[in-house]
Amino acid sequence: MDLPPFPTPRSPEEAVALQRVLSERLILEGSLEGVRRVAALDAAHKKGKPLVAVAVLYHLEKGPLFVGRGVVEETGLFPYIPGLLSFREAPAYLEALRALPEPPEALLVDGQGIAHPRRLGIAAHLGLHLDLPAVGVAKRLLYGRPQGPLPEEAGSHVPLLSPKGELLGFLYRSRRGVKPLVVSPGHRVGPWEALAFVRALPTRYRLPEPLRLAHLEAGKALKALD
DNA sequence: GCGACAG
């Protein structure tokens, strides 16, 4: 698949301003029922080495079909600043997606969707850029207030609200005895539908299988560089 | 001014 160019801001201030504009265009409704081919995105990085991004094309019934990789030299990376992650990693993800034999129907991204100060986590940014449905699954919370305690049972969830009371996503217990995941819609999907989608994914461990595979593949690809 | 802070 080929895509529009991904602009790199000259400064953090410029990046923030761009996020404010882009987030206005998000569509936060829609269902992912019927989606079969998902691209799971994750990255690995080490100081002195390039950032390696991986896109695992995963068929919800057949399993993993293909792995696309994207590599960006450290010197070409936007700095890591909480809230501006997409400007650092998205270019590598776009390269990984470009390597796939066919475009996915939706994106499953390791990071936030709209559970973000300006509602433009990397999942939202990528979904908007590619005009694809996107869901964010993060391992840690960046923004939002969890409403109440999260039950220990596998599959439990608790809403994540903005200061204004808007539903940003959920804290989700994928398995018993694991730390909760942060699930939030990115683009072209509603919060509840995003949660339903993640809940339906095969999950052997903490992370949904597509993302777990992407994580493993990213680690391998990074180690295999030199 | 003091915390919080995805990957």
Next chain:
DNA sequence: ATCTTGTCGC
């Protein structure tokens, strides 16, 4: 993201 040993538990 990565740095890291042992340790608890299935």
